[in-house]
Amino acid sequence: MAHDADIRSDAKRLIDQLPADASWDDVAYGVFVRQAIVQGIADADAGRTVDHDAALERVRARIRRPA
Numbered sequence: 001m002a003h004d005a006d007i008r009s010d011a012k013r014l015i016d017q018l019p020a021d022a023s024w025d026d027v028a029y030g031v032f033v034r035q036a037i038v039q040g041i042a043d044a045d046a047g048r049t050v051d052h053d054a055a056l057e058r059v060r061a062r063i064r065r066p067a
Helices: 009-018 024-045 052-064
Strands: none
Touching: 009 024
16 A cells, blocks of 8 residues: 555555445454554664564563563
């Protein structure tokens, strides 16, 4: 999906891809997922990433913490 200031075409495409029995929750989820992807791409482009090993170490450090 494009990074247009006018998001109407992207929103229409998202709606058109939903099944006929979609709910408003499905629409909201689709928007949420798209926004998360756009933000993730922007973060990656800006170098705001953590490599896999560092991410695993962060997770492991949290798991080892006493409650």
